[in-house]
Amino acid sequence: MLADMIESIAKILFIxxxxxxxxxxxxxxxxxxxxxxxxxxxxxNRADIFGFTVIGLFHSIADAIKVLTKEDFIPxxxxxxxxxxxxxxxxxxxxxxxxxxxxxxxYTLFGHDVNLVISDLDVGLLFIFAFSSLATYGAVLGxxxxxxxxxxxxxxxxxAQMLSYEVAMGLTIIGVLMVYGSLKLTEIGVMQENxxxxxxxxxxxxxxxxxxxAIAENKRAPFDVPEAESEIVAGYFTEYSGMKFVMFWMGEFxxxxxxxxxVTTLFFGAWHLPFIxxxxxxxxxxxxxxxxxxxLAMLVNIATFFIKVIFFIWMQxxxxxxxxxxxxxxxxxxxxxxxxxxxLINIFITGLVFLR
Amino acid sequence: MSDITKDFNTxxxxxxxxxxxxxTHGTVKFLTxxxxxxxxxxxxxxxxxxxxxxKMCENGTWQQVIPYTDRLNYVSPLINNVGYALAVxxxxxxxxxxxxxYIRVIASExxxxxxxxxxxxxxxxxxxxxxxxxxxxxxxxxxxDLIEMLCGARVTANYVRIGGLKNDLxxxxxxxxxxxxxxxxxxxxxxxxxxxKNRIFIDxxxxxxxxxxxxxxxxxxxxxxxxxxxxxxxxRKAQPYLVYDRMDFEIxxxxxxxxxxxxxxRMEEITQSLSIVEQAFDQIPPGPINVDMPQYRWQSKDDVxxxxxxxxxxxxxxxxxxxxxxxxxxxAVEGANGELGFYLVSDGSxxxxxxxxxxxxxxxxxxxxxMMKGRFIADIVPTFxxxxxxxxxxxx
Numbered sequence: 181m182l183a184d185m186i187e188s189i190a191k192i193l194f195i196x197x198x199x200x201x202x203x204x205x206x207x208x209x210x211x212x213x214x215x216x217x218x219x220x221x222x223x224x225n226r227a228d229i230f231g232f233t234v235i236g237l238f239h240s241i242a243d244a245i246k247v248l249t250k251e252d253f254i255p256x257x258x259x260x261x262x263x264x265x266x267x268x269x270x271x272x273x274x275x276x277x278x279x280x281x282x283x284x285x286x287y288t289l290f291g292h293d294v295n296l297v298i299s300d301l302d303v304g305l306l307f308i309f310a311f312s313s314l315a316t317y318g319a320v321l322g323x324x325x326x327x328x329x330x331x332x333x334x335x336x337x338x339x340a341q342m343l344s345y346e347v348a349m350g351l352t353i354i355g356v357l358m359v360y361g362s363l364k365l366t367e368i369g370v371m372q373e374n375x376x377x378x379x380x381x382x383x384x385x386x387x388x389x390x391x392x393x394a395i396a397e398n399k400r401a402p403f404d405v406p407e408a409e410s411e412i413v414a415g416y417f418t419e420y421s422g423m424k425f426v427m428f429w430m431g432e433f434x435x436x437x438x439x440x441x442x443v444t445t446l447f448f449g450a451w452h453l454p455f456i457x458x459x460x461x462x463x464x465x466x467x468x469x470x471x472x473x474x475x476l477a478m479l480v481n482i483a484t485f486f487i488k489v490i491f492f493i494w495m496q497x498x499x500x501x502x503x504x505x506x507x508x509x510x511x512x513x514x515x516x517x518x519x520x521x522x523x524l525i526n527i528f529i530t531g532l533v534f535l536r
Numbered sequence: 537m538s539d540i541t542k543d544f545n546t547x548x549x550x551x552x553x554x555x556x557x558x559x560t561h562g563t564v565k566f567l568t569x570x571x572x573x574x575x576x577x578x579x580x581x582x583x584x585x586x587x588x589x590x591k592m593c594e595n596g597t598w599q600q601v602i603p604y605t606d607r608l609n610y611v612s613p614l615i616n617n618v619g620y621a622l623a624v625x626x627x628x629x630x631x632x633x634x635x636x637x638y639i640r641v642i643a644s645e646x647x648x649x650x651x652x653x654x655x656x657x658x659x660x661x662x663x664x665x666x667x668x669x670x671x672x673x674x675x676x677x678x679x680x681d682l683i684e685m686l687c688g689a690r691v692t693a694n695y696v697r698i699g700g701l702k703n704d705l706x707x708x709x710x711x712x713x714x715x716x717x718x719x720x721x722x723x724x725x726x727x728x729x730x731x732x733k734n735r736i737f738i739d740x741x742x743x744x745x746x747x748x749x750x751x752x753x754x755x756x757x758x759x760x761x762x763x764x765x766x767x768x769x770x771x772r773k774a775q776p777y778l779v780y781d782r783m784d785f786e787i788x789x790x791x792x793x794x795x796x797x798x799x800x801x802r803m804e805e806i807t808q809s810l811s812i813v814e815q816a817f818d819q820i821p822p823g824p825i826n827v828d829m830p831q832y833r834w835q836s837k838d839d840v841x842x843x844x845x846x847x848x849x850x851x852x853x854x855x856x857x858x859x860x861x862x863x864x865x866x867x868a869v870e871g872a873n874g875e876l877g878f879y880l881v882s883d884g885s886x887x888x889x890x891x892x893x894x895x896x897x898x899x900x901x902x903x904x905x906x907m908m909k910g911r912f913i914a915d916i917v918p919t920f921x922x923x924x925x926x927x928x929x930x931x932x
Contacts, residue, residue, distance in 0.1 A: 220671075405914070410558045410662035502667060506736055
């Protein structure tokens, strides 16, 4: 009982530390530095502590100090309750969804069975969809409650876009569910132990469609029409400042991590290294005793998972800094006229293959 | 469904786009009436950068106007310098030396390249293509280095004088320019790859704000925006000034006059301008850069100290200004945006009686409502970028 509790708390702290302590601040830095590298610039390098700049990493600390001490501004005529609630509504789902994503396999440590996922739900995928659709409310409420016309347009765009892409996203992963026959993410992970059973080989079209939908759902460029700064100022968070603004921002960054996590789990073999099964890993580390071997195998798996996640974060950043923005109606057209029919075709083909 | 639409009361939203809006850059206001995302009505409100250019000019001497012209189209100030100087010279009847003409062509074309680079860069930026923006801004920056070499300033050039130039080309200018052009060409190729065949970019700009040629002419379009409609009108070809008739260059024209054609025309004009500068370097003769007319153009210090007429006219032109004969004149050059015309009236005194500028982007901005009605609010962004309204020039 006690061991279970310790295990749960350890896992929660790990994921929290990883997401909020590591990814959220570091992604701000990555976004600045990666764009700088892509654009022949130097990027953020001014914030220093005793002359040490650590290639601009201290900017995350400077940012934190800045946003915490900034005035929290609520415009006149705004609905105070919803204006305050909106950033929380969009941040919480981004944090919560990661709890069903497995970041490692199942190990036996000192006779205790450790499953590296915070909550191993049978309906893991549905849980992710349910919670990510809650984030829509954050954007819509933020836009509506700000008492600003640009925010309102942004909120409307956000609601239309996110609802549409949720429908499409749901259909894009049906193919994956048909292949693996489970909604449980740990099971899907286990089934990808064989390199040629990875989702990307089983569902190549599904992968492309899902990644597109996920980026659109996250409202990042080229799908950032709800916040298109040249058209509607800043869209639904025009009237936000200080910490509340950063909560929208953090929600967006954490969602990048979550998307990368889901993509890794569904399509890129979760925590598995290509061509190396868990048994091979365990026997390779046999010199450290059975517990030691389990711990080492676990560390390798966690590292594999997060390296894959970081790769997809990099990929999303590259897309964001390369492509121009869609127009609002083109985003909708892409969803309903391209992605939706394609994902239906994907389901159809998958079904045909399985019937055979 | 029909019941709902009948009973459901909707109204249009009136919203101010600008002047403090990312796309209007503080220089213009669009009063838009929106039906959802669609623009029902759009009114353009200009004048946020009005500095009274034309009135200011009446209080200075003819020569003192040149720094003001830098601030007209501040993206390509050298063309404004050249345009104004040519107009005054036409009024007086001066023909500047050959070398001066070539240097003016080089300066104008460098400015034109800068203007087009900035325009396309900003257009990319506002459509979200931030990398394309920085590539072209880098290209512009190294050309600004050249302009700095030439006249000591990067933006407010104040380089051209009535009847001549401030100074000759600096040493090694040709070599440095050719070196810079190599880099500019490679950056041009990068942006060409990033945008010209980019499906998202094409979707955003193609068939947006198309103008039929007759309407474009009726509105008074000139420059790349008119050429994109398929009308091959370029002042450099239609009424060649300086030495443009000796240059071998093409005028790119578009087909439909939409934003994509405007973009393509500008991209091609950059390469044409690069080649014009290179040709000018090949043809440029040695010789003086200033006319030998002491009553209009200061002589060198040597002459001023040693020749009595030079000394007298030096005093006279400093204190009273040069005195063109009474009369009025219109002279136009091909600005980066289109026909940049100066209408000058002289009463024979040392100060201009009236200076009227014909800014190319005024007519283009006036066509915004025509181009935008029935379009989406997001279409304002590429259209406004591609007509390239420069506040300083439009409002004066």
